[in-house]
Amino acid sequence: MKRGAFHRSLTLFWWVVMAFLYLPLAVIVFYSFNSANSSAYFAGFSLRWYDKLIHNDQLLDALGNTLVLGITSSLLALVIGTLIGYGMYRHRARKLGWLIVLIYLPIVMPDIVFGISEMAFFISIDRQFGILGPSLLTMIIAHVTFQIPFVALIVYSRFVGLDPTLFEAAKDLYASPFQRARFFLLPTLKPSLIAAFFLSFTLSVDDFVISFFNAGPENATLPIYIWGAIRRGVSPEINAIATLMIGAVLIAAILSLLFNRQKQH
Amino acid sequence: MTVPPSAEPDAAGTQRVRDASAIALRNLHKRFGRDAVALDGVDLDIHAGEFFTLLGPSGCGKTTLLRILAGLEAPNEGTLTIGGKDVTTTPPHLRSVNTVFQSYALFPHLSVHDNIAFGLRMKGVAAAERERRVQEIADFIKLGALMERRVNQLSGGQRQRVALARALVCEPDVLLLDEPLSALDAGLRNQLQVELQRTQKRLGMTFVFVTHDQEEAMVMSDRIAVLDGGVIQQVGPPQTVYEHPVNAFVARFMGHVNLFEIGSVNGDRVTTALGQLRLEQPLAEHERHGMLLIRQEVIELGPEVPEGYNALQGVVRERLYRGSRVEYRLEVDGVVLLATASNLGQRLHAVGDRVTVSICPEDIVRLDA
Numbered sequence: 276m277k278r279g280a281f282h283r284s285l286t287l288f289w290w291v292v293m294a295f296l297y298l299p300l301a302v303i304v305f306y307s308f309n310s311a312n313s314s315a316y317f318a319g320f321s322l323r324w325y326d327k328l329i330h331n332d333q334l335l336d337a338l339g340n341t342l343v344l345g346i347t348s349s350l351l352a353l354v355i356g357t358l359i360g361y362g363m364y365r366h367r368a369r370k371l372g373w374l375i376v377l378i379y380l381p382i383v384m385p386d387i388v389f390g391i392s393e394m395a396f397f398i399s400i401d402r403q404f405g406i407l408g409p410s411l412l413t414m415i416i417a418h419v420t421f422q423i424p425f426v427a428l429i430v431y432s433r434f435v436g437l438d439p440t441l442f443e444a445a446k447d448l449y450a451s452p453f454q455r456a457r458f459f460l461l462p463t464l465k466p467s468l469i470a471a472f473f474l475s476f477t478l479s480v481d482d483f484v485i486s487f488f489n490a491g492p493e494n495a496t497l498p499i500y501i502w503g504a505i506r507r508g509v510s511p512e513i514n515a516i517a518t519l520m521i522g523a524v525l526i527a528a529i530l531s532l533l534f535n536r537q538k539q540h
Numbered sequence: 541m542t543v544p545p546s547a548e549p550d551a552a553g554t555q556r557v558r559d560a561s562a563i564a565l566r567n568l569h570k571r572f573g574r575d576a577v578a579l580d581g582v583d584l585d586i587h588a589g590e591f592f593t594l595l596g597p598s599g600c601g602k603t604t605l606l607r608i609l610a611g612l613e614a615p616n617e618g619t620l621t622i623g624g625k626d627v628t629t630t631p632p633h634l635r636s637v638n639t640v641f642q643s644y645a646l647f648p649h650l651s652v653h654d655n656i657a658f659g660l661r662m663k664g665v666a667a668a669e670r671e672r673r674v675q676e677i678a679d680f681i682k683l684g685a686l687m688e689r690r691v692n693q694l695s696g697g698q699r700q701r702v703a704l705a706r707a708l709v710c711e712p713d714v715l716l717l718d719e720p721l722s723a724l725d726a727g728l729r730n731q732l733q734v735e736l737q738r739t740q741k742r743l744g745m746t747f748v749f750v751t752h753d754q755e756e757a758m759v760m761s762d763r764i765a766v767l768d769g770g771v772i773q774q775v776g777p778p779q780t781v782y783e784h785p786v787n788a789f790v791a792r793f794m795g796h797v798n799l800f801e802i803g804s805v806n807g808d809r810v811t812t813a814l815g816q817l818r819l820e821q822p823l824a825e826h827e828r829h830g831m832l833l834i835r836q837e838v839i840e841l842g843p844e845v846p847e848g849y850n851a852l853q854g855v856v857r858e859r860l861y862r863g864s865r866v867e868y869r870l871e872v873d874g875v876v877l878l879a880t881a882s883n884l885g886q887r888l889h890a891v892g893d894r895v896t897v898s899i900c901p902e903d904i905v906r907l908d909a
Contacts, residue, residue, distance in 0.1 A: 437648075438643050438645055440641045440642075440643050440645035441645050441647060441648075443610075443612050443632075443639075443641070443645065444639070444641060444645035444646075444647070445647075445658075446611075446612065446631070446632040446633050447610055447611075447612070447632050447633075447637075447638055447639045447707075448633075448638065448658050448659035448662055448706070448710070449633045449634075449659050449662040449663045449710070450633055450658075450662040451633055451662070454633075454662050458658070458661070458662070459647065462649045462650075463647070463648070463649050465649075
């Protein structure tokens, strides 16, 4: 009897948490299909905000920037992070204590600290040498920096989960160092690499703070554009953008999860 | 015995003389870190086409020795030659040696077929030839139905077969086996012991097998090397190592328990804790120390003492009935003596019975402590 009540209240709690997490998103998605000019009331189903959206050049530029930034930085982070993850695995017997902390620090570092210090760093280099002024390049560098630890972590944990004798078996079966990379390491890592790419991409698309501090005037990403737009009032158009972004991030996150799960077997 | 190096280093190994598989180890030393000694001066010759077993407890250096043969570990000192070629510093992928690992180490991202083909692919064997050889070995090891399976869909015994096939298909000069049966249950293990031994005989390939199980070693091997503390204690055919162990360690490791220190010696009479025993012949001057071994199965229990046998009086303290044989724990002069009798339907002795113990002088073996 008592137990039943306890379980019911747990279930209720679960739904409260879910509502807390997802209701705001649902509201945004809902009003993105609203035909009215305001989100104060629902006037009927319409795709007019989506239509407006695809004719908004500024927004399309921002979308383009986001994609270029996300894909480029993720690919770069993938290469560097994989090398770091492999190195961490190869030398796991040594005490790498501080090195590991330094690699993982960006994960827990507040974005604002990260963003501002990168900005200060780039500006001082720009003053000295006239390179690395705020641009897409500085944004890519900044993003790669915070994506690397995630990639390294995923790759490292994949290696740690492997039977260490597999590396020896590859040597024993006549594979040269290059062949070991090509026919053993890469195929074994593939699901993890795909998962790491989608995770990095999601992080990049999601990022506002670090992008904001390192962007040049031409390089507004979607989050930056939205932030600017909201200062002029919440237009239902923002709802439509947000809905599209939710969809994209959801798909990337699901793909990342699927590939990460596939590697388990 | 060893053949001069044939033409050039043949990692590709299309043609090979079986004699290229004779192995010579000279003064091998291996240390891990500063003071962990794994091998302490190993000299060993393994003949071409031999089933050779490295036997010893864990930490005796047998696995290190195997890894040096494979090239996965480099000795600190000493040389290793295979087929007359010095391969001490040759990396593993350039050695015509393959290993069946204890964990099998099958590639999880590849099918059974691709696992088996891996070595040939890395060596650059042409696709048609590769296919033919993979098929051949699959038929030989009877893997037909499993070829397209993923590794994680296989049972332990099947994995073991695939690991064997993957190594054999490369036709190495030497095949190394690192306790490949230890993860399997007893029945399957016995079956695979026989299969492995047959395979080796049919192929005439040199097998170097590592195990800590002395029965497994005796069943399968042409010769056994018993290791302890990084040193080879004894090398010989199973029967020699079992019946004439050179020292107490080998004797105990081979399963013997009745070891008695040699006390005073008077010609062919030796005093031990059991009492005075007569040997087949007097001990030479340099043999008058160490121990005497009386194997459990040579001890006879019965009222009559055969002519010329040592006779002792004992009491049965424990009886273990094992079906085909019966083990008695006897007490002789306050000393424990174990005796095993074949179960031939004779009347069994009961706990508490007084028995006469007869030991043939020929069956008493002297060995070093």
